[in-house]
Amino acid sequence: MWYFLNFLLGIILGSFLNVIIYRSVEGIKIYDPPRSFCPICKHQLKWYDNVPLLSYLLLRGKCRYCGSKIPFRYFFVECIVGVLFLIHSILFNYTEAILLNIIVFAIIPAIFIDFSIMMIPDFSWILIWTVSIIDLLLRYELWYLKTLSLITIMIIFLVIKKIYKEGLGEGDIYLIAPFSFLLIPPLSIYLLLFSSISALIYAIIKKNKIIPFGPFISISGYFLYFFMLKYY
Ligand SMILES: [Zn+2]
Incomplete structure:
Protein backbone atom coordinates (compact mmCIF):
# COMPACT_ATOMS: atom_id res chain seq x y z
CA MET A 1 0.00 0.00 0.00
CA PHE A 92 15.25 3.93 1.14
CA ASN A 93 13.91 5.01 4.49
CA TYR A 94 11.20 7.64 4.79
CA THR A 95 13.46 10.72 4.97
CA GLU A 96 15.86 9.58 2.24
CA ALA A 97 12.97 8.73 -0.08
CA ILE A 98 11.46 12.19 0.39
CA LEU A 99 14.83 13.88 -0.30
CA LEU A 100 15.26 11.86 -3.51
CA ASN A 101 11.67 12.63 -4.53
CA ILE A 102 12.32 16.36 -4.13
CA ILE A 103 15.43 16.04 -6.33
CA VAL A 104 13.40 14.28 -9.05
CA PHE A 105 10.67 16.94 -8.82
CA ALA A 106 13.35 19.64 -9.21
CA ILE A 107 15.38 18.14 -12.06
CA ILE A 108 12.68 16.80 -14.43
CA PRO A 109 11.47 20.30 -15.41
CA ALA A 110 15.09 21.57 -15.43
CA ILE A 111 16.00 18.83 -17.94
CA PHE A 112 13.08 19.37 -20.31
CA ILE A 113 12.98 23.17 -20.11
CA ASP A 114 16.76 23.51 -20.53
CA PHE A 115 16.68 21.24 -23.59
CA SER A 116 13.84 23.31 -25.12
CA ILE A 117 14.71 26.92 -24.33
CA MET A 118 18.12 26.78 -22.56
CA MET A 119 16.71 28.00 -19.28
CA ILE A 120 16.58 26.51 -15.80
CA PRO A 121 13.57 27.37 -13.61
CA ASP A 122 14.43 29.04 -10.29
CA PHE A 123 12.45 26.60 -8.19
CA SER A 124 14.70 23.76 -9.42
CA TRP A 125 17.91 25.05 -7.86
CA ILE A 126 16.05 26.36 -4.81
CA LEU A 127 14.70 22.84 -4.17
CA ILE A 128 18.14 21.24 -4.60
CA TRP A 129 19.56 23.75 -2.10
CA THR A 130 16.72 22.80 0.26
CA VAL A 131 17.69 19.12 0.01
CA SER A 132 21.38 20.03 0.51
CA ILE A 133 20.60 21.91 3.71
CA ILE A 134 18.41 19.09 5.09
CA ASP A 135 21.11 16.57 4.20
CA LEU A 136 23.66 18.73 6.05
CA LEU A 137 21.48 18.67 9.18
CA LEU A 138 21.24 14.87 8.93
CA ARG A 139 25.00 14.34 8.69
CA TYR A 140 26.40 17.43 10.31
CA GLU A 141 29.81 15.77 10.90
CA LEU A 142 30.46 15.98 7.14
CA TRP A 143 30.06 19.79 6.98
CA TYR A 144 33.76 20.39 6.21
CA LEU A 145 33.77 17.84 3.36
CA LYS A 146 30.65 19.43 1.88
CA THR A 147 32.12 22.92 2.18
CA LEU A 148 35.40 21.76 0.64
CA SER A 149 33.43 20.12 -2.15
CA LEU A 150 31.42 23.29 -2.86
CA ILE A 151 34.50 25.54 -2.91
CA THR A 152 36.58 23.17 -5.09
CA ILE A 153 33.85 22.60 -7.66
CA MET A 154 33.02 26.31 -7.83
CA ILE A 155 36.66 27.22 -8.48
CA ILE A 156 37.07 24.55 -11.19
CA PHE A 157 33.74 25.51 -12.73
CA LEU A 158 34.57 29.24 -12.82
CA VAL A 159 37.95 28.49 -14.43
CA ILE A 160 36.26 26.36 -17.12
CA LYS A 161 33.71 29.13 -17.61
CA LYS A 162 36.50 31.67 -18.15
CA ILE A 163 38.10 29.46 -20.82
CA TYR A 164 34.90 28.54 -22.68
CA LYS A 165 33.03 31.81 -22.44
CA GLU A 166 30.00 30.95 -24.57
CA GLY A 167 29.96 27.26 -23.66
CA LEU A 168 28.35 27.53 -20.24
CA GLY A 169 25.14 29.33 -19.43
CA GLU A 170 24.34 31.37 -16.33
CA GLY A 171 21.86 28.78 -15.11
CA ASP A 172 24.44 26.00 -14.94
CA ILE A 173 26.22 27.46 -11.94
CA TYR A 174 22.92 27.68 -10.05
CA LEU A 175 22.47 23.94 -10.51
CA ILE A 176 26.01 22.73 -9.93
CA ALA A 177 26.46 24.73 -6.69
CA PRO A 178 23.76 23.00 -4.59
CA PHE A 179 24.72 19.59 -6.01
CA SER A 180 28.40 20.13 -5.05
CA PHE A 181 27.33 20.98 -1.51
CA LEU A 182 25.00 17.99 -1.40
CA LEU A 183 27.66 15.50 -2.48
CA ILE A 184 30.91 14.78 -0.70
CA PRO A 185 34.31 14.15 -2.33
CA PRO A 186 35.05 12.18 -4.42
CA LEU A 187 31.41 12.09 -5.61
CA SER A 188 31.40 15.82 -6.31
CA ILE A 189 34.45 15.40 -8.56
CA TYR A 190 32.56 12.63 -10.37
CA LEU A 191 29.66 15.06 -10.77
CA LEU A 192 31.90 17.39 -12.75
CA LEU A 193 33.43 14.51 -14.72
CA PHE A 194 30.21 12.64 -15.57
CA SER A 195 28.26 15.76 -16.52
CA SER A 196 31.08 17.17 -18.70
CA ILE A 197 31.73 13.86 -20.46
CA SER A 198 28.05 13.17 -21.17
CA ALA A 199 27.52 16.77 -22.35
CA LEU A 200 30.58 16.47 -24.61
CA ILE A 201 29.31 13.21 -26.14
CA TYR A 202 25.93 14.86 -26.70
CA ALA A 203 27.61 17.87 -28.34
CA ILE A 204 29.60 15.61 -30.69
CA ILE A 205 26.51 13.59 -31.67
CA LYS A 206 24.42 16.74 -32.17
CA LYS A 207 27.34 18.54 -33.90
CA ASN A 208 26.41 21.62 -31.90
CA LYS A 209 28.77 23.84 -29.93
CA ILE A 210 26.12 25.39 -27.72
CA ILE A 211 24.34 22.72 -25.73
CA PRO A 212 22.36 22.81 -22.50
CA PHE A 213 24.56 21.67 -19.61
CA GLY A 214 21.77 21.62 -17.00
CA PRO A 215 20.30 18.23 -17.96
CA PHE A 216 23.67 16.52 -17.63
CA ILE A 217 24.41 18.11 -14.24
CA SER A 218 20.91 17.14 -13.08
CA ILE A 219 21.06 13.50 -14.15
CA SER A 220 24.62 12.97 -12.83
CA GLY A 221 23.77 14.74 -9.57
CA TYR A 222 20.67 12.62 -9.02
CA PHE A 223 22.44 9.29 -9.61
CA LEU A 224 25.43 10.25 -7.45
CA TYR A 225 23.19 11.32 -4.57
CA PHE A 226 21.23 8.07 -4.95
CA PHE A 227 24.55 6.22 -4.71
CA MET A 228 25.72 8.32 -1.74
CA LEU A 229 22.54 7.59 0.27
CA LYS A 230 22.81 3.89 -0.48
CA TYR A 231 26.51 3.30 0.17
CA TYR A 232 27.96 6.13 2.29
ZN1 LIG B 1 -7.34 19.42 -29.30
Whole structure:
Protein backbone atom coordinates (compact mmCIF):
# COMPACT_ATOMS: atom_id res chain seq x y z
CA MET A 1 0.00 0.00 0.00
CA TRP A 2 2.81 2.40 0.95
CA TYR A 3 4.61 1.65 -2.32
CA PHE A 4 1.44 2.12 -4.32
CA LEU A 5 0.77 5.50 -2.64
CA ASN A 6 4.27 6.62 -3.60
CA PHE A 7 3.71 5.59 -7.20
CA LEU A 8 0.36 7.41 -7.21
CA LEU A 9 1.91 10.57 -5.76
CA GLY A 10 4.65 10.31 -8.40
CA ILE A 11 2.30 10.17 -11.39
CA ILE A 12 0.16 13.04 -9.99
CA LEU A 13 3.22 15.24 -9.46
CA GLY A 14 4.51 14.12 -12.88
CA SER A 15 1.27 15.35 -14.40
CA PHE A 16 1.74 18.71 -12.64
CA LEU A 17 5.36 18.88 -13.89
CA ASN A 18 4.06 18.44 -17.46
CA VAL A 19 2.00 21.60 -16.97
CA ILE A 20 5.04 23.48 -15.61
CA ILE A 21 7.22 22.29 -18.52
CA TYR A 22 4.66 23.14 -21.21
CA ARG A 23 3.78 26.55 -19.76
CA SER A 24 7.40 27.56 -19.07
CA VAL A 25 8.48 26.69 -22.60
CA GLU A 26 5.50 28.56 -24.10
CA GLY A 27 5.87 31.51 -21.72
CA ILE A 28 2.38 31.06 -20.20
CA LYS A 29 1.74 31.72 -16.48
CA ILE A 30 1.64 28.52 -14.42
CA TYR A 31 -1.76 29.28 -12.79
CA ASP A 32 -3.38 31.38 -15.49
CA PRO A 33 -5.50 30.07 -17.16
CA PRO A 34 -6.26 27.75 -14.24
CA ARG A 35 -7.63 24.88 -16.36
CA SER A 36 -5.58 22.80 -18.78
CA PHE A 37 -6.35 23.11 -22.47
CA CYS A 38 -5.36 21.41 -25.69
CA PRO A 39 -2.42 23.33 -27.22
CA ILE A 40 -3.82 22.83 -30.74
CA CYS A 41 -7.61 23.40 -30.55
CA LYS A 42 -7.50 25.30 -27.18
CA HIS A 43 -10.46 23.22 -25.97
CA GLN A 44 -10.58 23.20 -22.18
CA LEU A 45 -9.87 19.74 -20.81
CA LYS A 46 -12.24 17.94 -18.47
CA TRP A 47 -10.93 16.23 -15.33
CA TYR A 48 -11.21 12.83 -17.02
CA ASP A 49 -8.90 14.04 -19.81
CA ASN A 50 -6.27 14.76 -17.16
CA VAL A 51 -6.02 11.50 -15.25
CA PRO A 52 -2.28 10.67 -15.13
CA LEU A 53 -1.20 7.78 -17.41
CA LEU A 54 -4.80 6.49 -17.92
CA SER A 55 -6.11 9.38 -20.02
CA TYR A 56 -3.16 9.14 -22.37
CA LEU A 57 -3.67 5.40 -22.79
CA LEU A 58 -7.47 5.58 -23.14
CA LEU A 59 -7.26 8.42 -25.67
CA ARG A 60 -4.42 6.57 -27.44
CA GLY A 61 -2.27 9.70 -27.27
CA LYS A 62 -4.78 11.94 -29.10
CA CYS A 63 -6.83 14.98 -28.09
CA ARG A 64 -10.49 14.00 -27.47
CA TYR A 65 -11.76 17.13 -29.22
CA CYS A 66 -9.55 17.69 -32.27
CA GLY A 67 -7.64 14.42 -32.57
CA SER A 68 -4.16 16.00 -32.61
CA LYS A 69 -1.35 13.95 -31.18
CA ILE A 70 -0.46 14.53 -27.52
CA PRO A 71 3.36 14.49 -27.20
CA PHE A 72 4.67 11.23 -25.74
CA ARG A 73 6.53 13.38 -23.20
CA TYR A 74 3.30 13.70 -21.14
CA PHE A 75 3.08 9.97 -20.64
CA PHE A 76 6.82 9.56 -20.20
CA VAL A 77 7.16 12.22 -17.46
CA GLU A 78 4.22 10.82 -15.45
CA CYS A 79 5.58 7.31 -15.81
CA ILE A 80 9.21 8.10 -14.92
CA VAL A 81 8.31 10.21 -11.84
CA GLY A 82 5.92 7.50 -10.64
CA VAL A 83 8.47 4.71 -11.11
CA LEU A 84 11.31 6.66 -9.45
CA PHE A 85 9.10 7.52 -6.43
CA LEU A 86 8.21 3.83 -6.20
CA ILE A 87 11.89 2.75 -6.33
CA HIS A 88 12.81 5.32 -3.64
CA SER A 89 10.06 4.06 -1.32
CA ILE A 90 11.30 0.47 -1.74
CA LEU A 91 15.05 1.08 -1.37
CA PHE A 92 15.25 3.93 1.14
CA ASN A 93 13.91 5.01 4.49
CA TYR A 94 11.20 7.64 4.79
CA THR A 95 13.46 10.72 4.97
CA GLU A 96 15.86 9.58 2.24
CA ALA A 97 12.97 8.73 -0.08
CA ILE A 98 11.46 12.19 0.39
CA LEU A 99 14.83 13.88 -0.30
CA LEU A 100 15.26 11.86 -3.51
CA ASN A 101 11.67 12.63 -4.53
CA ILE A 102 12.32 16.36 -4.13
CA ILE A 103 15.43 16.04 -6.33
CA VAL A 104 13.40 14.28 -9.05
CA PHE A 105 10.67 16.94 -8.82
CA ALA A 106 13.35 19.64 -9.21
CA ILE A 107 15.38 18.14 -12.06
CA ILE A 108 12.68 16.80 -14.43
CA PRO A 109 11.47 20.30 -15.41
CA ALA A 110 15.09 21.57 -15.43
CA ILE A 111 16.00 18.83 -17.94
CA PHE A 112 13.08 19.37 -20.31
CA ILE A 113 12.98 23.17 -20.11
CA ASP A 114 16.76 23.51 -20.53
CA PHE A 115 16.68 21.24 -23.59
CA SER A 116 13.84 23.31 -25.12
CA ILE A 117 14.71 26.92 -24.33
CA MET A 118 18.12 26.78 -22.56
CA MET A 119 16.71 28.00 -19.28
CA ILE A 120 16.58 26.51 -15.80
CA PRO A 121 13.57 27.37 -13.61
CA ASP A 122 14.43 29.04 -10.29
CA PHE A 123 12.45 26.60 -8.19
CA SER A 124 14.70 23.76 -9.42
CA TRP A 125 17.91 25.05 -7.86
CA ILE A 126 16.05 26.36 -4.81
CA LEU A 127 14.70 22.84 -4.17
CA ILE A 128 18.14 21.24 -4.60
CA TRP A 129 19.56 23.75 -2.10
CA THR A 130 16.72 22.80 0.26
CA VAL A 131 17.69 19.12 0.01
CA SER A 132 21.38 20.03 0.51
CA ILE A 133 20.60 21.91 3.71
CA ILE A 134 18.41 19.09 5.09
CA ASP A 135 21.11 16.57 4.20
CA LEU A 136 23.66 18.73 6.05
CA LEU A 137 21.48 18.67 9.18
CA LEU A 138 21.24 14.87 8.93
CA ARG A 139 25.00 14.34 8.69
CA TYR A 140 26.40 17.43 10.31
CA GLU A 141 29.81 15.77 10.90
CA LEU A 142 30.46 15.98 7.14
CA TRP A 143 30.06 19.79 6.98
CA TYR A 144 33.76 20.39 6.21
CA LEU A 145 33.77 17.84 3.36
CA LYS A 146 30.65 19.43 1.88
CA THR A 147 32.12 22.92 2.18
CA LEU A 148 35.40 21.76 0.64
CA SER A 149 33.43 20.12 -2.15
CA LEU A 150 31.42 23.29 -2.86
CA ILE A 151 34.50 25.54 -2.91
CA THR A 152 36.58 23.17 -5.09
CA ILE A 153 33.85 22.60 -7.66
CA MET A 154 33.02 26.31 -7.83
CA ILE A 155 36.66 27.22 -8.48
CA ILE A 156 37.07 24.55 -11.19
CA PHE A 157 33.74 25.51 -12.73
CA LEU A 158 34.57 29.24 -12.82
CA VAL A 159 37.95 28.49 -14.43
CA ILE A 160 36.26 26.36 -17.12
CA LYS A 161 33.71 29.13 -17.61
CA LYS A 162 36.50 31.67 -18.15
CA ILE A 163 38.10 29.46 -20.82
CA TYR A 164 34.90 28.54 -22.68
CA LYS A 165 33.03 31.81 -22.44
CA GLU A 166 30.00 30.95 -24.57
CA GLY A 167 29.96 27.26 -23.66
CA LEU A 168 28.35 27.53 -20.24
CA GLY A 169 25.14 29.33 -19.43
CA GLU A 170 24.34 31.37 -16.33
CA GLY A 171 21.86 28.78 -15.11
CA ASP A 172 24.44 26.00 -14.94
CA ILE A 173 26.22 27.46 -11.94
CA TYR A 174 22.92 27.68 -10.05
CA LEU A 175 22.47 23.94 -10.51
CA ILE A 176 26.01 22.73 -9.93
CA ALA A 177 26.46 24.73 -6.69
CA PRO A 178 23.76 23.00 -4.59
CA PHE A 179 24.72 19.59 -6.01
CA SER A 180 28.40 20.13 -5.05
CA PHE A 181 27.33 20.98 -1.51
CA LEU A 182 25.00 17.99 -1.40
CA LEU A 183 27.66 15.50 -2.48
CA ILE A 184 30.91 14.78 -0.70
CA PRO A 185 34.31 14.15 -2.33
CA PRO A 186 35.05 12.18 -4.42
CA LEU A 187 31.41 12.09 -5.61
CA SER A 188 31.40 15.82 -6.31
CA ILE A 189 34.45 15.40 -8.56
CA TYR A 190 32.56 12.63 -10.37
CA LEU A 191 29.66 15.06 -10.77
CA LEU A 192 31.90 17.39 -12.75
CA LEU A 193 33.43 14.51 -14.72
CA PHE A 194 30.21 12.64 -15.57
CA SER A 195 28.26 15.76 -16.52
CA SER A 196 31.08 17.17 -18.70
CA ILE A 197 31.73 13.86 -20.46
CA SER A 198 28.05 13.17 -21.17
CA ALA A 199 27.52 16.77 -22.35
CA LEU A 200 30.58 16.47 -24.61
CA ILE A 201 29.31 13.21 -26.14
CA TYR A 202 25.93 14.86 -26.70
CA ALA A 203 27.61 17.87 -28.34
CA ILE A 204 29.60 15.61 -30.69
CA ILE A 205 26.51 13.59 -31.67
CA LYS A 206 24.42 16.74 -32.17
CA LYS A 207 27.34 18.54 -33.90
CA ASN A 208 26.41 21.62 -31.90
CA LYS A 209 28.77 23.84 -29.93
CA ILE A 210 26.12 25.39 -27.72
CA ILE A 211 24.34 22.72 -25.73
CA PRO A 212 22.36 22.81 -22.50
CA PHE A 213 24.56 21.67 -19.61
CA GLY A 214 21.77 21.62 -17.00
CA PRO A 215 20.30 18.23 -17.96
CA PHE A 216 23.67 16.52 -17.63
CA ILE A 217 24.41 18.11 -14.24
CA SER A 218 20.91 17.14 -13.08
CA ILE A 219 21.06 13.50 -14.15
CA SER A 220 24.62 12.97 -12.83
CA GLY A 221 23.77 14.74 -9.57
CA TYR A 222 20.67 12.62 -9.02
CA PHE A 223 22.44 9.29 -9.61
CA LEU A 224 25.43 10.25 -7.45
CA TYR A 225 23.19 11.32 -4.57
CA PHE A 226 21.23 8.07 -4.95
CA PHE A 227 24.55 6.22 -4.71
CA MET A 228 25.72 8.32 -1.74
CA LEU A 229 22.54 7.59 0.27
CA LYS A 230 22.81 3.89 -0.48
CA TYR A 231 26.51 3.30 0.17
CA TYR A 232 27.96 6.13 2.29
ZN1 LIG B 1 -7.34 19.42 -29.30
